[in-house]
């Protein structure tokens with residue numbers, strides 16, 4: 001049966017791939033991101049979806065998040081599935097050389113943004129028969145690596161919040177899952193290196209990274225289990241990656 005699925009960060013990468021995949025299954029989608037034109041273009045291309053509603057807001061702006069939910073058309077309630085995917089890394093500097101604005105942006109987006117969206121989505125999730133929250137964490141949420149410091153801390157917070165949500169929402173029957181991907185080739189590194197395409201390409205040199213489709217595939221698996229089953233935590237890496245810092249690269253291409 002068609003479900004109503006809200007996806008944050010749907011304008012690129014994993015979020016866009018998940019929107020395309022869940023649209024193909026005939027679901028009703030609420031797609032979110034800051035880049036409004038990208039949302040509109042994506043919505044137009046999701047012809048298989050039952051219906052698509054665009055919500056353009058910055059997850060860091062609490063009032064904007066609340067307004068977007070206040071304006072949600074009645075057809076989109078209840079929300080069966082919330083996918084907290086919006087997020088970013090900025091920089092690879094060690095702490096001593098880190099940019100304080102970057103730290104604020106990562107913490108405000110990855111931690112506080114996820115909290116705001118979850119809090120305002122809850123009343124709509126509570127009306128669903130089998131509500132499910134899927135948080136996109138990272139292997140950086142259980143490991144750290146030099147230069148990862150604040151990004152890793154923000155994803156450790158996503159891990160902690162996923163576990164806290166699973167405990168606290170248990171009596172209400174809200175399932176909570178987390179997917180923790182390793183290296184995946186999306187706009188992520190271009191954002192991290194502030195538009196430096198050469199540095200971004202180096203991240204994936206000499207190895208086959210995950211694609212956004214691979215992560216969407218994992219999300220579909222997690223969200224399509226029988227109702228009594230919850231995949232709590234799913235770590236997915238490329239075959240060439242053992243952990244956050246051990247990556248096997250083909251030396252000819254690296």
Ligand code: NDP
Nearest residue numbers: 009011012013014033034035058059086087184186187188
């Ligand atoms: P992309 O850069 O391709 O996509 C990020 C998405 O997040 C965009 O749609 C962007 O939309 C949205 N976003 C960023 N900041 C905000 C904001 N302040 N308000 C609203 N939306 C925002 O990256 P990925 O698809 O790779 O990343 C998705 C998630 O997966 C992130 O949480 C990331 O940390 C995580 N992740 C990524 C990995 C990777 O290697 N790629 C590995 C593990 C986890 P817009 O700019 O339009 O607002």
Ligand code: 8X3
Nearest residue numbers: 138139140182183244
């Ligand atoms: C993104 C994966 O290894 O770049 O979350 O931190 S990593």
